[in-house]
Amino acid sequence: MSIDRPLLIGISARIYYPTRPVLDMGGIWTRTLHYLEQSVAHWLMSPKVLAVMIPAVDRDSVVQRSDLSLHGYAEALDGLVLQGGNDISPQAYGEVPIAPQWQGDAVRDRYEVELLQRFMQAGKPVLGICRGCQLINVALGGTLYQDIPTQRPDALKHVDAEHYERQLHEVELVEGTTLARLYPGRRQAMINSIHHQGVKDLGRELVVEALAPDGMVEAIRWTGPGYVFGMQWHPEFLALGALHDEQLDGHPILNHFLDAARQVRDGHAR
Numbered sequence: 001m002s003i004d005r006p007l008l009i010g011i012s013a014r015i016y017y018p019t020r021p022v023l024d025m026g027g028i029w030t031r032t033l034h035y036l037e038q039s040v041a042h043w044l045m046s047p048k049v050l051a052v053m054i055p056a057v058d059r060d061s062v063v064q065r066s067d068l069s070l071h072g073y074a075e076a077l078d079g080l081v082l083q084g085g086n087d088i089s090p091q092a093y094g095e096v097p098i099a100p101q102w103q104g105d106a107v108r109d110r111y112e113v114e115l116l117q118r119f120m121q122a123g124k125p126v127l128g129i130c131r132g133c134q135l136i137n138v139a140l141g142g143t144l145y146q147d148i149p150t151q152r153p154d155a156l157k158h159v160d161a162e163h164y165e166r167q168l169h170e171v172e173l174v175e176g177t178t179l180a181r182l183y184p185g186r187r188q189a190m191i192n193s194i195h196h197q198g199v200k201d202l203g204r205e206l207v208v209e210a211l212a213p214d215g216m217v218e219a220i221r222w223t224g225p226g227y228v229f230g231m232q233w234h235p236e237f238l239a240l241g242a243l244h245d246e247q248l249d250g251h252p253i254l255n256h257f258l259d260a261a262r263q264v265r266d267g268h269a270r
Contacts, residue, residue: 006050010077014085040083043236056111074118079125079261082132093143102146113139125227125260133230140203155214158193165192165237171210171218179209182252189248191233227260
C-alpha cells in the first residue's frame with residue numbers, strides 16, 4: 001500500500017561559528033548558525049519530496065541533549081542526507097591533527113554520527129555527500145587522510161579553490177557494484193572534486209564503489225541491511241549545468257535513494 005504524501009528527507013545542518021573579523025560586524029554574525037546549501041535542498045525537493053533541516057544540539061544549547069533525542073527525527077522522517085562542509089576532526093578516528101588548520105568540527109561530528117546511527121537503527125536510508133561520505137566511513141570505524149596533498153603527494157588534485165565545484169577529474173565505477181548497475185555500460189565518468197580529506201582505511205561492512213585514477217576512494221556503500229551510500233563528489237552542483245560531456249548525472253543516484261526511502265515508508269505503513 002502506497003502513502004499519498006511527499007517523502008520527508010532530513011538534511012544534517014552545517015554549522016557557522018562566529019569568529020573575527022566577521023564577528024565584529026555584530027548582529028546575526030555574533031550567533032551560531034545552522035544552515036544548509038540551497039543547492040542540496042533544491043536537488044532533493046520536488047512536489048513529492050520535502051527537505052527538512054535537522055538542527056544540532058550541543059552542551060551550550062538552550063535545549064539539552066538529555067531533553068531531546070535524535071531518535072524522534074529518525075522515526076518521523078523517511079531518509080537522511082549528510083551534506084558537505086567542515087573537516088571531520090581527526091580525534092573522531094583516534095588521531096591528532098597533523099596541522100592546526102585541520103582541527104575539524106567535533107560538535108558536528110558527534111551530532112552527525114548520532115544522526116547516522118539513529119537512522120540506521122530505524123532502517124531509514126542515508127545518503128552522504130563529500131564530508132557525509134567521510135562521516136559514514138569514520139562512524140563505521142574507518143579513518144581518513146587528514147590532508148591528501150600532505151599524506152598522498154602522488155595523488156591527483158582533489159580540490160582547487162579557484163575552480164571550486166568546477167574542478168573535475170575522472171572516476172571509475174567499480175564493476176559489479178550497485179553504483180555501476182545504476183549506470184549500465186559506463187565504467188568511467190567525470191565528477192567534481194572539492195575535498196582535501198578522503199577515505200584511508202575502510203570502515204566496517206563497507207565496500208568501495210568508485211575510485212579516482214590515483215586510487216583514492218570516491219564512493220562507498222554499507223553492505224548491512226538497509227541503504228547507506230556515500231560519494232565524495234557533489235551531484236547537486238553538477239545538476240546546475242553540464243561542465244563536461246562525460247560528467248556523471250546524479251539523478252540515478254538520487255532516484256535510487258528516494259526509491260529506497262519510499263519503499264521503507266510504504267512498508268512501515270502496512
